[in-house]
Amino acid sequence: RQLGAIDSRLREAFPSKKDIPFGGVSMLLFGDICQLPPVKDTPLYSAGYLLSKSSLFKQGFIAFRSIKHCILLEENKRAPDPEFSAFLNRLRIGTQTSADFVLFKQRALENFDSSTRDRYNQSVLLTGLNEEVKQENLRRLNNLPSQTLNIEAKDSGKGGFENKENNRSLQKLLALKVGARVMLIQNINIECGLTNGSIGTVLGFSFDDGEQIPIAWVLFDGYRGPSFWKDYPDAVPIKSLEVSFYHRGSTCSRRQLPLVLCFSMSIHKAQGMSIEPFDIARKRRFAFGFRKH
Numbered sequence: 014r015q016l017g018a019i020d021s022r023l024r025e026a027f028p029s030k031k032d033i034p035f036g037g038v039s040m041l042l043f044g045d046i047c048q049l050p051p052v053k054d055t056p057l058y059s060a061g062y063l064l065s066k067s068s069l070f071k072q073g074f075i076a077f078r079s080i081k082h083c084i085l086l087e088e089n090k091r092a093p094d095p096e097f098s099a100f101l102n103r104l105r106i107g108t109q110t111s112a113d114f115v116l117f118k119q120r121a122l123e124n125f126d127s128s129t130r131d132r133y134n135q136s137v138l139l140t141g142l143n144e145e146v147k148q149e150n151l152r153r154l155n156n157l158p159s160q161t162l163n164i165e166a167k168d169s170g171k172g173g174f175e176n177k178e179n180n181r182s183l184q185k186l187l188a189l190k191v192g193a194r195v196m197l198i199q200n201i202n203i204e205c206g207l208t209n210g211s212i213g214t215v216l217g218f219s220f221d222d223g224e225q226i227p228i229a230w231v232l233f234d235g236y237r238g239p240s241f242w243k244d245y246p247d248a249v250p251i252k253s254l255e256v257s258f259y260h261r262g263s264t265c266s267r268r269q270l271p272l273v274l275c276f277s278m279s280i281h282k283a284q285g286m287s288i289e290p291f292d293i294a295r296k297r298r299f300a301f302g303f304r305k306h
Contacts, residue, residue, distance in 0.1 A: 017073030136290040138277040149277035159191040170265025183269040196275035205238030226253040
């Protein structure tokens with residue numbers, strides 16, 4: 014449906030070429046069909062369009078089939094271990110061998126020393142359902158010994174705040190503690206590595222005069238910017254930000270810290286990210302490509 018919507022909109026934008034796929038615009042599509050299928054949509058390679066009642070679905074499939082030139086990349090440039098890379102390639106298409114099974118068992122957590130086990134026990138848990146993410150985040154937050162700070166957003170306007178496209182994922186109520194793992198959900202400073210998806214640990218809080226929303230001091234993994242706090246040279250002050258949107262003819266806004274808890278995240282959110290270490294929940298899987306994504 015998404016590709017069908019793109020095709021339809023480009024034909025509208027270029028009416029002189031409305032009879033040509035994508036309105037005559039050159040398209041580059043890239044990806045990996047062995048990764049997760051699209052959420053609430055159907056993969057481009059599916060023949061389900063024959064049974065679908067959606068005109069956009071059929072249009073997207075036809076537009077996809079109009080692309081005739083395909084380039085297949087066969088060499089993995091980011092895997093320094095050819096043997097392990099070959100193992101993953103076999104795993105992703107279901108052709109693993111008995112030797113692969115032996116290699117996989119060697120990676121069982123009980124085979125590592127205590128420091129490595131502790132590191133993985135505290136790693137990000139990747140799971141498939143948002144409700145599971147929420148439960149795991151709250152469980153591990155409650156296990157921290159420090160006091161919870163409940164930070165309520167400052168909303169202005171008459172509605173529309175439940176829509177993530179409006180509020181840019183800024184939470185109505187954000188519960189944090191010292192020691193909590195958090196993720197940045199807005200780009201703050203790209204050059205310093207403070208981008209949407211950056212993960213770090215909360216070290217403390219402070220307040221500016223007259224501000225109800227605190228500043229969160231966060232030690233981000235891989236931060237490479239200036240120092241702000243002498244006691245923790247690499248800690249970054251994360252201040253609240255405000256987003257505005259229109260809802261039913263009026264201007265609304267929300268101010269909140271651009272952070273979410275990140276002891277756990279969905280497998281869809283993690284797709285394409287570099288996370289080390291991590292653990293994958295092994296129950297209630299509902300899509301192909303869940304473990305090899």
